[in-house]
Amino acid sequence: MDVSSLVAQMTLEEKASLCSGLDFWHTKPVERLNIPNVMVSDGPHGLRKQEMVVDHLGISESIKAVCFPAGCAMAASFDRDLIRTVGEALGDECQAENISVILGPAANIKRSPLCGRNFEYFSEDPYLATEMATNHIKGVQSKNVGTSLKHYLANNQEHRRMTSSSEIDERTLREIYLAAFEGAVMNVKPWTVMCSYNRINGVFASENHRFLTEVLRDEWGFDGVVVSDWGAVNDRVLGLAAGLDLEMPSSGGMNDAKIVQAVKDGRLAEAVLDKAVTRVLNLVKRYLENKKEGVIFEKDKHHELARMVSEECAVLLKNDNILPLNREDKIAFIGKFAETPRYQGGGSSHINSYKVVGALEAAKNLTNITYAKGYDTETDVIDEALIAEACKVAREASVAVIFAGLPDSFESEGFDRSHMGMPDCQNRLIEEVCAVQPNTVVVLHNGSPVEMPWINKVKGLLEVYLGGQAVGEASVNLLFGNANPSGKLAETFPIKLEDNPSYLYYLGEKDTVEYREGVFVGYRYYDKKKAEVLFPFGYGLSYTTFAYSDLKLDKDSMPDTDTLTVTVNVKNTGAIAGKDIVQLYVAPETSGVIRPVKELKGFTKVHLEPGETKTVTFTLSKRAFAYYNTEINDWYVQTGAYDIMIGKSSRDIVCSASLQVQSSIATPMKYTLNTTFGDILADPKAKAAAEPLIAAYTQLNSSLQEGSDALGDATPDMMEAMFSGMPLRAILLFAHDRIKEEDITQLLNHLNNLE
Ligand code: BGC
Numbered sequence: 001m002d003v004s005s006l007v008a009q010m011t012l013e014e015k016a017s018l019c020s021g022l023d024f025w026h027t028k029p030v031e032r033l034n035i036p037n038v039m040v041s042d043g044p045h046g047l048r049k050q051e052m053v054v055d056h057l058g059i060s061e062s063i064k065a066v067c068f069p070a071g072c073a074m075a076a077s078f079d080r081d082l083i084r085t086v087g088e089a090l091g092d093e094c095q096a097e098n099i100s101v102i103l104g105p106a107a108n109i110k111r112s113p114l115c116g117r118n119f120e121y122f123s124e125d126p127y128l129a130t131e132m133a134t135n136h137i138k139g140v141q142s143k144n145v146g147t148s149l150k151h152y153l154a155n156n157q158e159h160r161r162m163t164s165s166s167e168i169d170e171r172t173l174r175e176i177y178l179a180a181f182e183g184a185v186m187n188v189k190p191w192t193v194m195c196s197y198n199r200i201n202g203v204f205a206s207e208n209h210r211f212l213t214e215v216l217r218d219e220w221g222f223d224g225v226v227v228s229d230w231g232a233v234n235d236r237v238l239g240l241a242a243g244l245d246l247e248m249p250s251s252g253g254m255n256d257a258k259i260v261q262a263v264k265d266g267r268l269a270e271a272v273l274d275k276a277v278t279r280v281l282n283l284v285k286r287y288l289e290n291k292k293e294g295v296i297f298e299k300d301k302h303h304e305l306a307r308m309v310s311e312e313c314a315v316l317l318k319n320d321n322i323l324p325l326n327r328e329d330k331i332a333f334i335g336k337f338a339e340t341p342r343y344q345g346g347g348s349s350h351i352n353s354y355k356v357v358g359a360l361e362a363a364k365n366l367t368n369i370t371y372a373k374g375y376d377t378e379t380d381v382i383d384e385a386l387i388a389e390a391c392k393v394a395r396e397a398s399v400a401v402i403f404a405g406l407p408d409s410f411e412s413e414g415f416d417r418s419h420m421g422m423p424d425c426q427n428r429l430i431e432e433v434c435a436v437q438p439n440t441v442v443v444l445h446n447g448s449p450v451e452m453p454w455i456n457k458v459k460g461l462l463e464v465y466l467g468g469q470a471v472g473e474a475s476v477n478l479l480f481g482n483a484n485p486s487g488k489l490a491e492t493f494p495i496k497l498e499d500n501p502s503y504l505y506y507l508g509e510k511d512t513v514e515y516r517e518g519v520f521v522g523y524r525y526y527d528k529k530k531a532e533v534l535f536p537f538g539y540g541l542s543y544t545t546f547a548y549s550d551l552k553l554d555k556d557s558m559p560d561t562d563t564l565t566v567t568v569n570v571k572n573t574g575a576i577a578g579k580d581i582v583q584l585y586v587a588p589e590t591s592g593v594i595r596p597v598k599e600l601k602g603f604t605k606v607h608l609e610p611g612e613t614k615t616v617t618f619t620l621s622k623r624a625f626a627y628y629n630t631e632i633n634d635w636y637v638q639t640g641a642y643d644i645m646i647g648k649s650s651r652d653i654v655c656s657a658s659l660q661v662q663s664s665i666a667t668p669m670k671y672t673l674n675t676t677f678g679d680i681l682a683d684p685k686a687k688a689a690a691e692p693l694i695a696a697y698t699q700l701n702s703s704l705q706e707g708s709d710a711l712g713d714a715t716p717d718m719m720e721a722m723f724s725g726m727p728l729r730a731i732l733l734f735a736h737d738r739i740k741e742e743d744i745t746q747l748l749n750h751l752n753n754l755e
Contacts, residue, residue: 001285006033007277012270015277016259019240020247024054024230027246027280038284040148040227040248044104044120044136045070045086045344045468046351047093056230056249057414058350065093066302066469067344067351071106071132072447073313073465075122075490076540078581079605080135082312087139087147089302094145095295100287101146101192104349105136107180108155110448110491111521112502114417116158119345119447119466123490124522125537126176127600130183137190144290146191146283151229152181153211154515155196158416159507162231165199167508168515173200174628174635175519178215185220191283192225195244197232199511204239206232212243225279230348237262245276299354307470307477312579314478316485316541317493318461322441324481324543325399330368332397333360334390334433335404335426336377342405342445343471347413351469358472359403359443359479366480370397374433377407380423387432394437401479402430405445416507420451420497430454443475449493452534463489481543486579486605488540488649492522495534501525523650524596538583538600538649544574544610548582548654551646557660560625560637564659566618568646572608579607582616582646586624589641589658595627598645620644625661632667639663671728671751673744678724685754693739693747697731700738 007015014030022028022037029037042048042056046067053060068074068086077083094102106120107129115121122129137147154166154177168177184190195205195212205211206228216222227246233239236247236255247255262268316323325331338360344351363369374390376383394400404426411417421427434440434457441460444450445467455461462485464475477483494500501517508514520528523537547570554565570582584602588595602618622637629636639662647653669675669683677694680686728744 001281001289003278003281003285006035006281007274009033010277012260012263013256015273016256016263018277018280019236019245019259019273020251020255021249024056024249025050027284035281036284036288038100038287039098040101040103041094041097041099042104042348043090043102043148044106044349045074046349046353047090047097047099047102048349048351049097049099056348058347062352063097064299064352064354066299066306067353068306069310069313069468069471070119070345070349070447070466071122072119072490073310073467075128075132076315076463076465076487077309077312077605078128078488078490078603079312080131082309083132084135084139085305086309087136088142089297089305091140091143091145092295092297093302094140095143095292096297099145100283101148102140103148103194104150105133105147106150107133107184108151109176109180109521111156111515112500112506113420113449113491113494113497114506115156115448116411116416117345117347117413119411120349120413122180124492125490125600126179126183128490128603129180130187131603133180133184134187137184137188141188141191144287144292146224146287148192148194148227149181149184149190150194151196152193152216153177153196153205154200155198155205157507157513158414160511162197163199164508164511164513165202166513166515167201169518170630171628172515172518176521182220185216185222189222190224191286192227193222194227194229195232197229204232204234206244207235207238207242209242217243225283237268240276241268241272245279303355303470306468307473310464310467310471310474311477311483313465313467313487314474314485315463315487315489315539316461316478317463317535317539318455318458319541320459322399322439322459323462323479325401325441325479327366327480328368329398330370330396331366332393332400332437333363333369333371334394334400334402335374335429337403337405337443337445338371338401338472339373341403341471341475342377342407342466343468344466345412345447346408349413353469356469356472359475360472362473362476366476374402374429375423375425377409380425382425382428387429390429391432391436394433394440397437399439399441400433400437401441401443402433403443403445403475404430406447406450411447417448420449420494422450427453431457434458441479443479445471449491449534451496455534463487484543484576484578485540486542486581488538488581488583489535490537492526492533492537493535494526495532499526499531499533519596524599527597527650533651536649536651538581538647539651540581540649542574542578542580544572544576544578546578546580546608546648547571547573548646551644551655551657553644553657553659555659557662559662559664560622561664564620564644566602566620566644567615568655569613569615570606570608571613572610575610577607577609579605581605583649584618584620585645585647585650585653586620587643587645588625588638589643591638591640593627593638598643598650600650629667632665634665636665636667637661637663671748673729673748674727676725676727680751681724686751689750689754690747693731693743696739697735700735
């Protein structure tokens, strides 16, 4: 397929036609030129190929496929290889089903626990989200199937998602909301990026030239197709000019005609249209020319993979010597989710799973299991009879395991949660069962954090998230110790919703949503506030224990253009094999800017046999120390000391070492009459230049004060602080004509021309 010659042969109408879908899932063909079309499908954690009836809400049936753990769970694995393997499996399923692009991964940041789509998203932390998205893309695309990194940008709530404007300052955009998209695009180019429904600072994502072209393409080098989220186009012509290549789904010809008209009227350069058409055709070519024929995917093998992955994603949040369970004991499984687990979220990512195994079925060969339903999921009504039955079963067993969590009606694409609670009927069930059975364990199925009023009453808590179609088997393996939990939280669990930094402004007013908490999202906020949380970011237990030692930095000082190598030893100090996630955080020791206390800049998951030690290595470069400086519109490392912290979670730092980093860029400083002496003293060159003036002033000051009581109660510290905050212009007033305006003007000229 010779794309440029095809574009040259196409009529204006044919070109415009390629800028929107044929129907819900296909690009358009151009039969006259033998240009075929290709099909795309949702994602992200399974294939939702719809053959007959179509929709973007997950209502109509799609083909049978394998549902892997959702993004919320995958991120908790902190395992790059694992998500790449899932990506490869998805790529094979797409090849087998003739799908050119699978719509995902979804890399939006979890601003609030309430976002209805948090289950699809990875984390509150952009570095972790970057690593997950990157490896998902690598896996899928290694099979010559494209991905669609979505939803670009700042789509952090479902409420009014098609009209709301996310109002975000530049530094917060760069450090938090753009970062995961930037990282994934720079690390591994996705074939497509999907622009979101919402506006950013007033401009629709689908017609945002700054983010679709200047940032995405010019800065990050993206060379694929920008596709609209389904129905995200507001003004098609503006969108095309801004860099939106493909509108999905079909607009029934309406928007194609508008493109044609705009070119004819001279409102849109045909060259802009040609670029978009070229990109769409490159995508078609890329898929078709490398299509692998005869790929079959073995559903059972992928189911096994889904089980293994689910085991790696589960997070053991509490274990008062209760887990793993003893097979000899009589165990009561309680809760409807033991029978029919909640294992995926609602909406466009909803997979028609070819098989689902609940924990009850998975444990059927274990003889000592009894069961009571405990609650219903259709309505949140406390059913005393179900609770009484559950208590009876719990009392008669040695341990009660309650399978609980959020039902579909509590969280889904399309709406946000209105609170962080679990259904009342489940909270009551847990309380009542704990009252009769002290050995109670809860297994949680949810896409986002929940409040746990009963946390002090249960002995064990296993968070399995929305763990995919094999979550029941994974849960049983973990509960009975066939698998050792190794996940860590990719998000903070606050004690209550009101503790969350976005609480005051979440959902906004009408269509204005101000992100006033700025960069203080998730642990960046809780750490800064030294606030108590239920479970911190990065937290998770294991059935074994790990110890860290010998933290080493390969240097103790470096310019920010250099890289730092960090090594640390991890030892499995327990009796069984297990995996640990070693986390590296960077903390500026002091900073003139308002920054989080520390930020995650590295992690590695290691498998260790009992007694085994491994050395983990991290490499850090400039970005690990930088913040986004809006004066220079670039990443900037402030000269100073930084702590390199190794932790088991964001709240359990085990060892740290300090490093001096020197900035390679001088921040531009414009000296004016209102520049303070403090600012001048902070810059050695400026300080030297201003020395004569400062000396003159100091001498003058002391001679004026000699013999008088002018200082009164003032302490030297206070005098120093006053001097430091004094602008240059004020010296004229206090110098009583002994320092002249020309002296200051001369100094300013000099300072502003310093090399
Ligand atoms: C969702 C996308 C999805 C698309 C197609 C939209 O409603 O936001 O994530 O890929 O529908 O189903």
